[in-house]
Amino acid sequence: MADLTKLAKLLQELDDQMVGCMKCGMCQAVCPVFAETMKEADVTRGKIALLENLAKEMIHDAAGVQEKLNKCLLCGSCGANCPSGVKVMDIFLRARVIVNTYMGLSPVKKAILRGMLTKPALFNALLDLGSKFQGIFTSKVDDLLGSSCSKVLSPVIGDRHFVGLAKQSLHSKIKALDTPAGKSGKRVAFFPGCLGDKMFVSVAEACLKVFEHHGVGVYMPEGQACCGIPAISSGDRVAYDKLVKINLDLFSKGGFDYLVTPCATCTATIKEIWPKLMDEYPATMRDQIRALHDKVMDVNQFVVDVLGVKPEAPAKGAVKVTFHDSCHMKKSLGVTSQPRALIGMNPKYELVEMAECDRCCGSGGSFNLYHYDLSKQIGERKRDNILATGAQIVSTGCPACMLQMTDMLSQHGAKVAVKHSIELYADSLR
Amino acid sequence: MPSAALIKEFEAIVGKDNVFTSEADRQSYSYDSAVLEAVVPALVVRPTSTEQLGKVVRLCNENGNPITVRGAGTNLSGGTIPDPREGIVILTNSLNRIIEINEEDLYAVVEPGVVTAKFAAEVAKRGLFYPPDPGSQAVSTLGGNVAENAGGLRGLKYGVTKDYVMGIEFFDVNGGLVKTGSRTVKCVTGYNLAGLMVASEGTLGVFSNIVLKLVPPPQASKAMMAVFDDVNKASEAVAGIIAAHVVPCTLEFMDQATIRYVDDFTKAGLPRDAQAILLIEVDGHAGQVAEDAEKVEKVLNKVGATEIKVAKDAAEKFKLWEARRNALPALARAKPTTVLEDATVPRSKIPAMVKAINDIAAKYNISIGTFGHAGDGNLHPTILCDRRDKHEFERVEHAVDEIFDVALSLHGTLSGEHGIGMAKSKWMEKETSKATIEFSRNMKRAIDPKYILNPGKIIGA
Numbered sequence: 026m027a028d029l030t031k032l033a034k035l036l037q038e039l040d041d042q043m044v045g046c047m048k049c050g051m052c053q054a055v056c057p058v059f060a061e062t063m064k065e066a067d068v069t070r071g072k073i074a075l076l077e078n079l080a081k082e083m084i085h086d087a088a089g090v091q092e093k094l095n096k097c098l099l100c101g102s103c104g105a106n107c108p109s110g111v112k113v114m115d116i117f118l119r120a121r122v123i124v125n126t127y128m129g130l131s132p133v134k135k136a137i138l139r140g141m142l143t144k145p146a147l148f149n150a151l152l153d154l155g156s157k158f159q160g161i162f163t164s165k166v167d168d169l170l171g172s173s174c175s176k177v178l179s180p181v182i183g184d185r186h187f188v189g190l191a192k193q194s195l196h197s198k199i200k201a202l203d204t205p206a207g208k209s210g211k212r213v214a215f216f217p218g219c220l221g222d223k224m225f226v227s228v229a230e231a232c233l234k235v236f237e238h239h240g241v242g243v244y245m246p247e248g249q250a251c252c253g254i255p256a257i258s259s260g261d262r263v264a265y266d267k268l269v270k271i272n273l274d275l276f277s278k279g280g281f282d283y284l285v286t287p288c289a290t291c292t293a294t295i296k297e298i299w300p301k302l303m304d305e306y307p308a309t310m311r312d313q314i315r316a317l318h319d320k321v322m323d324v325n326q327f328v329v330d331v332l333g334v335k336p337e338a339p340a341k342g343a344v345k346v347t348f349h350d351s352c353h354m355k356k357s358l359g360v361t362s363q364p365r366a367l368i369g370m371n372p373k374y375e376l377v378e379m380a381e382c383d384r385c386c387g388s389g390g391s392f393n394l395y396h397y398d399l400s401k402q403i404g405e406r407k408r409d410n411i412l413a414t415g416a417q418i419v420s421t422g423c424p425a426c427m428l429q430m431t432d433m434l435s436q437h438g439a440k441v442a443v444k445h446s447i448e449l450y451a452d453s454l455r
Numbered sequence: 456m457p458s459a460a461l462i463k464e465f466e467a468i469v470g471k472d473n474v475f476t477s478e479a480d481r482q483s484y485s486y487d488s489a490v491l492e493a494v495v496p497a498l499v500v501r502p503t504s505t506e507q508l509g510k511v512v513r514l515c516n517e518n519g520n521p522i523t524v525r526g527a528g529t530n531l532s533g534g535t536i537p538d539p540r541e542g543i544v545i546l547t548n549s550l551n552r553i554i555e556i557n558e559e560d561l562y563a564v565v566e567p568g569v570v571t572a573k574f575a576a577e578v579a580k581r582g583l584f585y586p587p588d589p590g591s592q593a594v595s596t597l598g599g600n601v602a603e604n605a606g607g608l609r610g611l612k613y614g615v616t617k618d619y620v621m622g623i624e625f626f627d628v629n630g631g632l633v634k635t636g637s638r639t640v641k642c643v644t645g646y647n648l649a650g651l652m653v654a655s656e657g658t659l660g661v662f663s664n665i666v667l668k669l670v671p672p673p674q675a676s677k678a679m680m681a682v683f684d685d686v687n688k689a690s691e692a693v694a695g696i697i698a699a700h701v702v703p704c705t706l707e708f709m710d711q712a713t714i715r716y717v718d719d720f721t722k723a724g725l726p727r728d729a730q731a732i733l734l735i736e737v738d739g740h741a742g743q744v745a746e747d748a749e750k751v752e753k754v755l756n757k758v759g760a761t762e763i764k765v766a767k768d769a770a771e772k773f774k775l776w777e778a779r780r781n782a783l784p785a786l787a788r789a790k791p792t793t794v795l796e797d798a799t800v801p802r803s804k805i806p807a808m809v810k811a812i813n814d815i816a817a818k819y820n821i822s823i824g825t826f827g828h829a830g831d832g833n834l835h836p837t838i839l840c841d842r843r844d845k846h847e848f849e850r851v852e853h854a855v856d857e858i859f860d861v862a863l864s865l866h867g868t869l870s871g872e873h874g875i876g877m878a879k880s881k882w883m884e885k886e887t888s889k890a891t892i893e894f895s896r897n898m899k900r901a902i903d904p905k906y907i908l909n910p911g912k913i914i915g916a
């Protein structure tokens with residue numbers, strides 16, 4: 026078992042973090058996967074125990090551990106709730122890199138992550154083509170790679186009601202932007218994210234409309250790459266590093282006050298994950314990452330906290346809107362009141378809270394592809410909570426959640442629209 | 456591993472999906488919340504109905520496989536660490552139905568895998584109250600609560616789990632269904648076997664149904680915090696409050712070490728020089744609450760609390776409790792390993808106990824923060840260490856031994872609420888007597904001749 030010894034050695038670097046888990050089991054209360062499967066190996070405590078055992082060579086079935094490790098939404102609920110403050114996300118991401126690298130990436134994943142995602146021009150060209158041939162582009166998708174954005178690559182899968190690729194992506198409508206600060210005196214770099222660029226173009230356009238309305242200058246360089254989350258959550262460090270590098274090259278220029286995204290997942294990745302995984306980068310890259318850590322901001326937070334948009338009293342319009350707290354938005358970024366404030370700005374709407382508004386919707390990146398049934402069960406609980414409010418619109422701050430909720434609601438034949446909170450706000454502006 | 460044929464038999468009872476054989480699955484049921492060595496079970500079986508539960512127990516007994524029933528696996532004494540000899544873990548988390556909540560007769564019937572907080576919430580929805588509230592209630596199961604006789608913050612006034620158990624149906628080793636207790640307030644039909652099942656840690660029978668008592672909820676409550684420059688004064692305050700005939704629903708204590716750890720963690724500006732903090736909450740109907748709160752304040756002033764804060768509304772109350780809520784999180788974060796003890800002494804002995812704990816910490820050069828339920832003398836000396844440091848951990852073990860010694864010398868008990876399990880069984884005879892152990896073993900042998908019901912727990916092997 027010489028091989029396992031090597032794997033064990035690599036995992037030992039996580040020991041200092043894993044030892045903080047006191048096995049109290051409190052994560053069982055919040056893990057959406059555990060709520061469905063009720064299996065200890067699916068909850069944080071179980072996963073950490075298995076990784077510890079792998080590190081101590083007490084377990085032989087590394088593939089078994091890999092399977093459990095990947096059966097996780099990376100939603101962060103457990104970490105946010107852990108009495109011992111265990112850095113669960115750190116552990117899981119690093120462990121995925123170690124275990125998945127060790128076990129090897131599938132050739133399909135490798136082709137997509139390294140061959141396509143890291144080449145934004147090629148990626149965009151292929152997908153622009155794809156949007157015209159949706160439906161042809163549907164071969165063996167279940168073996169595709171990770172993250173919500175993988176759906177960008179798989180427009181139609183089985184009976185899932187996906188939002189298709191937009192007819193025209195943002196980058197093919199607007200190549201790049203470089204406008205000076207207006208009356209707000211602020212200038213932002215805009216990172217629409219893959220989903221904002223290729224699926225929910227209306228979300229990206231809403232952001233641009235809001236920037237224009239408030240006189241915010243925009244730097245939107247051409248050739249933006251994915252933030253890297255699908256690569257790193259598949260454990261592909263090589264592709265991840267390339268993606269980070271491409272984006273750093275673009276965003277170390279441009280002279281802006283904030284880096285704004287409409288995707289809570291992108292924001293959390295840039296803010297939290299990039300600094301976590303930068304130890305091996307050269308000093309200049311580390312400095313760039315630190316600078317972006319300070320500048321990156323969710324669009325809701327930007328509009329409310331920086332531009333100072335706030336309703337005097339929340340609107341009490343005729344149309345009921347309910348809000349879903351995306352995991353990355355609430356648990357990683359701590360942004361909860363700002364999107365609600367933006368909804369409250371539109372006189373057409375009234376906000377009604379749903380039960381368990383901060384419970385994961387079950388999207389969780391590749392999780393949705395590999396564990397579709399489980400993802401669906403988790404999503405159905407969210408759907409039922411949405412329906413119970415009687416709202417006509419469900420709003421959220423993350424395109425990945427929008428995809429999942431659209432899927433769950435439309436399969437159910439429910440007539441509830443799914444909208445990003447920035448869209449609802451933009452709609453109130455002339 | 457059990458034979459393929461035996462695995463097939465289990466599968467025939469509970470279905471293929473509910474028999475876990477993989478190495479990864481089995482390893483994830485090898486531990487609980489106690490800081491002890493893990494033991495990997497040979498098989499894990501998850502019945503989805505109580506009928507299946509009985510059949511599984513019977514099959515284990517027929518084949519001589521030791522059984523460890525597991526709820527949420529949060530006990531702190533090794534009660535769910537399986538037996539190394541082809542031990543089988545039986546999960547109860549699919550037996551999670553609330554069968555009945557009777558609002559007229561104030562009782563509920565539940566399966567053992569119902570999560571405590573979910574149950575309490577369902578009961579509250581109907582305008583009733585289930586008081587036992589262990590710190591783990593968000594995940595712990597009612598079966599586990601009964602089998603450990605779990606306590607909680609409300610113990611002083613409302614009692615602990617045993618005070619709410621009206622009846623239990625449980626399987627004996629042969630899978631026979633034993634019925635004890637009833638849905639009536641009074642019941643003297645036969646031996647009080649339900650009482651015997653409480654705190655039995657899975658060593659005497661396997662619960663399939665539990666009848667729990669419900670009470671009307673208090674209408675009002677008031678919380679306050681008092682700061683002391685001397686543990687003795689805090690203790691005098693506790694005695695004074697009881698002597699004034701006030702029974703607070705919670706009366707929580709934090710020592711200086713805990714206060715400092717919490718302050719380091721929350722930066723809430725707690726009084727770092729204080730020797731003790733008491734958090735006190737009285738409840739009942741509004742008039743009585745106001746009166747009781749006044750009496751408590753008087754006592755606090757009289758014994759010389761250096762600071763008293765009274766919460767004016769729900770928001771302030773939430774804030775007052777913040778320090779106590781953060782006690783475990785703050786201590787747990789301070790060092791990698793957290794050994795949570797629960798030696799308990801008569802409440803008048805709290806100052807002696809706290810002093811002894813601090814002396815022991817100094818003697819062995821380890822960090823201990825003590826917090827707990829001052830009203831019932833149930834302290835949680837929490838040892839902060841790193842189990843990877845062999846030398847330190849040896850000192851920790853000595854310290855734990857001494858803590859028990861002191862608790863017993865003060866006429867206290869080994870465990871107020873966490874149970875004996877494997878962690879403290881070697882101490883049992885010291886607190887009780889040789890005859891007690893013999894009596895218990897004889898009883899177990901008669902009930903469980905093959906010694907398969909969670910062997911090694913409470914009374915040793």
Ligand SMILES: Cc1cc2nc3c(=O)[nH]c(=O)nc-3n(C[C@H](O)[C@H](O)[C@H](O)COP(=O)(O)OP(=O)(O)OC[C@H]3O[C@@H](n4cnc5c(N)ncnc54)[C@H](O)[C@@H]3O)c2cc1C
Binds near residue numbers: 531874
């Ligand atoms: C953070 C934290 C805080 C805690 N706070 C408290 C507290 O305030 N008060 C307190 O008392 N305890 C506390 N505990 C300890 C623990 O949570 C309790 O002992 C709880 O009752 C265990 O419930 P469980 O479902 O996890 O049971 P488990 O740990 O799964 O099992 C406990 C015992 O019950 C037996 N058992 C379970 N189900 C059955 C059944 N159906 N039939 C027969 N036997 C069964 C098991 O075999 C085992 O011996 C705490 C633990 C943690 C980690």
Ligand code: SF4
Binds near residue numbers: 049050070103106
């Ligand atoms: S809540 Fe945190 S410390 Fe407790 S078991 Fe889960 S990960 Fe470990």
Ligand code: SF4
Binds near residue numbers: 055068113
């Ligand atoms: S990240 Fe989410 S899905 Fe993964 S273990 Fe934690 S709570 Fe469960």
Ligand code: SF4
Binds near residue numbers: 174219221253254
């Ligand atoms: S997080 Fe955003 S940018 Fe990153 S891959 Fe997903 S959608 Fe694309």
